[in-house]
Amino acid sequence: MRPLYMVDTHSQYHRIKHQVDKAVLDVMESTAFINGRPVKEFSDHLAAYLGVKHVIPCANGTDALQIALMALGLQPGDEVITPSFTYIATTEVIALLKLTPVFVEVDPRTFCIDPAAIEKAITPKTKAIVPVHLYGQSANMEAILKVAEEHRLYVVEDNAQAIGCNFHFSDGTSKKTGTIGHIGCTSFYPSKNLGAFGDGGAMCTNDDALAEKLKMIANHGQKERYYHEMVGCNSRLDSIQAAILDVKLNHLDAYCTARQEAAAYYDRAFANTASVITPHKADYSDHVYHQYTIALEGVNRDAFKARLDKTGVPSMIYYPVPAHKQKMFEQFGVGQLELPLTSWLTERVISLPIHTEMDEEQLQFITDTVLSIL
Numbered sequence: 195m196r197p198l199y200m201v202d203t204h205s206q207y208h209r210i211k212h213q214v215d216k217a218v219l220d221v222m223e224s225t226a227f228i229n230g231r232p233v234k235e236f237s238d239h240l241a242a243y244l245g246v247k248h249v250i251p252c253a254n255g256t257d258a259l260q261i262a263l264m265a266l267g268l269q270p271g272d273e274v275i276t277p278s279f280t281y282i283a284t285t286e287v288i289a290l291l292k293l294t295p296v297f298v299e300v301d302p303r304t305f306c307i308d309p310a311a312i313e314k315a316i317t318p319k320t321k322a323i324v325p326v327h328l329y330g331q332s333a334n335m336e337a338i339l340k341v342a343e344e345h346r347l348y349v350v351e352d353n354a355q356a357i358g359c360n361f362h363f364s365d366g367t368s369k370k371t372g373t374i375g376h377i378g379c380t381s382f383y384p385s386k387n388l389g390a391f392g393d394g395g396a397m398c399t400n401d402d403a404l405a406e407k408l409k410m411i412a413n414h415g416q417k418e419r420y421y422h423e424m425v426g427c428n429s430r431l432d433s434i435q436a437a438i439l440d441v442k443l444n445h446l447d448a449y450c451t452a453r454q455e456a457a458a459y460y461d462r463a464f465a466n467t468a469s470v471i472t473p474h475k476a477d478y479s480d481h482v483y484h485q486y487t488i489a490l491e492g493v494n495r496d497a498f499k500a501r502l503d504k505t506g507v508p509s510m511i512y513y514p515v516p517a518h519k520q521k522m523f524e525q526f527g528v529g530q531l532e533l534p535l536t537s538w539l540t541e542r543v544i545s546l547p548i549h550t551e552m553d554e555e556q557l558q559f560i561t562d563t564v565l566s567i568l
């Protein structure tokens with residue numbers, strides 16, 4: 195059997211090695227390492243793929259979230275509603291900008307922020323919502339937009355895990371995640387569904403004025419060179435990364451399908467096992483399975499994981515500690531906040547290997563191992 199990894203970027207590279215190598219060598223020959231042609235080309239291609247007016251590339255997904263929030267003109271102490279059950283980057287940038295993170299519950303079936311919980315958390319200080327399309331499935335954006343419009347709030351989507359995913363509105367129309375709120379943020383971290391060979395990120399928007407501002411902030415607050423209108427930062431996508439991403443973008447739909455096929459295998463294998471809660475598929479969203487995350491019911495997760503480790507089946511806990519319990523946020527006095535659904539998930543979730551290169555032999559070995567332990 196081919197070796198098992200949580201994500202097999204090596205095999206994925208080797209299937210398109212000649213295309214990637216040529217793209218990289220072309221950039222090396224051009225020596226236009228910063229803001230070279232591939233950066234513009236990739237941004238344009240990604241905008242066309244997503245069906246969004248503007249794509250502004252940047253250095254990583256965390257920067258994308260930070261720059262997005264900087265562009266909204268919020269004041270220190272303004273409240274930003276976000277799930278606690280997410281990767282730390284989502285919530286960290288809120289605190290970094292001296293804004294106040296307001297942590298709310300997720301829907302325990304979809305793992306994404308609960309629109310009803312958002313509504314309950316709104317105060318006169320609330321200015322924005324940052325939903326996370328966790329594990330590759332969209333949050334309920336239609337319900338979130340409704341709340342946001344009613345209360346005049348900004349919506350910044352954390353789309354780091356769901357690039358390529360479609361959200362389906364009740365009127366029958368669909369949009370790609372990351373293009374639905376005011377700004378969508380994504381990451382090209384190597385293990386993400388569209389992964390670079392290093393760091394990278396991007397912001398999307400259909401708003402011309404916001405696009406201009408995002409571009410300026412990512413470039414030291416300047417439009418015209420050496421004339422700095424606002425405090426910004428330096429956040430760029432390298433030409434080499436853009437060239438690689440431009441190659442890989444052509445394969446993104448196939449990558450999503452490969453992940454969905456692996457997930458379908460897992461779903462079938464675990465369908466009759468009461469102790470395994472398989473990922474729920476909401477009718478309003480596709481699922482592009484950045485992770486295949488199950489919840490274990492009535493199982494000692496540590497012992498289960500230890501036995502997987504011993505058999506050579508990789509697994510990960512995303513995420514063992516919810517944001518509101520992190521020491522980082524003690525300053526906000528949220529340690530005692532009760533988020534029972536988030537706690538329930540934190541104690542039960544475990545993610546199994548999923549990537550674009552899985553074969554049936556590997557899937558069978560993993561599912562047989564899981565079932566034999568249970």
Ligand SMILES: *Cc1c(COP(=O)(O)O)cnc(C)c1O
Nearest residue numbers: 254255256281283284354381383
């Ligand atoms: C990966 C990730 C980020 C951050 O992306 P980086 O490129 O690593 O900075 C933000 N949010 C979520 C949900 C992520 O999974």
